[in-house]
Amino acid sequence: MGYNNRLMADFDQIGRKVEGGERLSFEDGLFLMETTDLLSVGRLADVIRRRKNGNRAHYIINNHINHTNVCVNKCRFCAFQREKGAEGSYTMEIADVLDEAGKGYNPLVSEFHVVGGLHPDLPYSYYRGIISALHSAYPRVHLQAFTAVEIDYFSRISGMSLRETLADLKDAGLGSLPGGGAEVFAEKTRKRICPDKISGERWLEVMETAHNAGLRSNATMLYGHIESAEDRVDHLVRLRSLQDRTGGFMAFIPLAFHPLNTDLDDRCFTSGQLDIRMLAVSRLMLDNFDHIKAFWIMISPAVSQLSLFFGADDIDGTVVEEKITNAAGAQSGKSLSISQLEEMIREAGMEPVRRDTLYNVLRSEPSAAA
Ligand code: V47
Numbered sequence: 564m565g566y567n568n569r570l571m572a573d574f575d576q577i578g579r580k581v582e583g584g585e586r587l588s589f590e591d592g593l594f595l596m597e598t599t600d601l602l603s604v605g606r607l608a609d610v611i612r613r614r615k616n617g618n619r620a621h622y623i624i625n626n627h628i629n630h631t632n633v634c635v636n637k638c639r640f641c642a643f644q645r646e647k648g649a650e651g652s653y654t655m656e657i658a659d660v661l662d663e664a665g666k667g668y669n670p671l672v673s674e675f676h677v678v679g680g681l682h683p684d685l686p687y688s689y690y691r692g693i694i695s696a697l698h699s700a701y702p703r704v705h706l707q708a709f710t711a712v713e714i715d716y717f718s719r720i721s722g723m724s725l726r727e728t729l730a731d732l733k734d735a736g737l738g739s740l741p742g743g744g745a746e747v748f749a750e751k752t753r754k755r756i757c758p759d760k761i762s763g764e765r766w767l768e769v770m771e772t773a774h775n776a777g778l779r780s781n782a783t784m785l786y787g788h789i790e791s792a793e794d795r796v797d798h799l800v801r802l803r804s805l806q807d808r809t810g811g812f813m814a815f816i817p818l819a820f821h822p823l824n825t826d827l828d829d830r831c832f833t834s835g836q837l838d839i840r841m842l843a844v845s846r847l848m849l850d851n852f853d854h855i856k857a858f859w860i861m862i863s864p865a866v867s868q869l870s871l872f873f874g875a876d877d878i879d880g881t882v883v884e885e886k887i888t889n890a891a892g893a894q895s896g897k898s899l900s901i902s903q904l905e906e907m908i909r910e911a912g913m914e915p916v917r918r919d920t921l922y923n924v925l926r927s928e929p930s931a932a933a
Contacts, residue, residue: 622908623918781815
């Protein structure tokens with residue numbers, strides 16, 4: 564069989580699986596990561612997006628808060644981290660966190676997204692204090708806070724088990740966990756990009772414990788640095804297996820690596836082709852995830868809008884001020900207005916749905932094309 568015929572045969576087989584709701588294999592994922600026929604990958608991803616989300620595309624009105632950039636981990640891809648006392652390091656007092664939350668606040672804000680570094684000396688009570696202070700000041704705002712990496716750290720510094728730590732934070736007002744810190748699970752690559760960070764296995768264990776404690780979460784993968792196509796597919800397959808057991812993941816967000824001011828600054832920014840493909844392949848492999856999110860801060864509003872045709876059904880939110888990717892050279896700006904987000908979605912022929920963190924619909928407006 565010639566090369567092109569073989570490609571068509573592979574696509575036919577994957578297409579039949581997608582139409583029939585059959586699970587794609589690791590090899591299928593690898594084929595989709597590597598084929599030059601990106602349009603066919605997108606067409607298949609679009610079938611699943613429509614099946615799961617119809618004509619709806621989601622966004623949220625949220626505010627990111629990064630309470631400290633001081634971190635004991637020295638991840639090579641991170642431009643945000645500083646050592647304690649180093650120039651540019653900062654740590655907010657709990658009162659500063661409240662001020663920061665107040666900055667972009669209006670009654671439509673439904674989520675605070677809170678992540679930060681692993682500070683060498685702050686006690687667990689500081690992190691719990693952030694949650695309880697935000698929860699008392701803004702009882703109606705959902706707190707999506709602390710990655711699995713932070714939760715693991717809190718458990719170590721507090722002497723509590725993972726289960727106790729999560730229950731205690733939930734008591735204080737924690738609503739769900741964001742998906743950060745996953746990076747790439749494959750051991751060899753992970754050791755090279757973030758040698759100090761918890762293992763992929765541990766990240767998955769923290770999430771499993773959170774899901775079993777009734778806390779839902781997101782999941783991410785950092786791509787576009789030194790990882791291989793096999794690493795990417797392996798990451799997706801591991802997330803899919805955990806989701807089979809818990810069903811606790813809401814959305815998957817592929818995060819495009821930004822190289823400026825990092826230890827991997829000989830790498831390029833990701834291409835539009837790769838950004839779109841990552842979203843489409845994720846949509847196809849993660850058959851048990853309801854949502855695939857294109858985080859516009861990382862891949863630009865323009866590519867996020869295009870990704871709605873390639874499997875994504877969510878473009879995140881208003882954000883207000885995000886520091887992690889901005890430190891590493893993101894050019895997308897720090898905030899989008901509600902009307903900009905809605906227009907991006909409407910222009911793609913879809914219905915903008917304003918959601919809360921748990922994907923309850925807060926407002927929707929069927930488009931003329933619906
Ligand atoms: O874990 C760090 C990534 C993550 C860089 O759950 C970088 O809804 C690109 O997880 N270039 C934090 N990425 C952000 C995050 C997130 C963002 C938006 C929504 C959600 C969600 C989660 O940012 C880190 C790391 O993977 N990151 N440095 C960089 N130079």
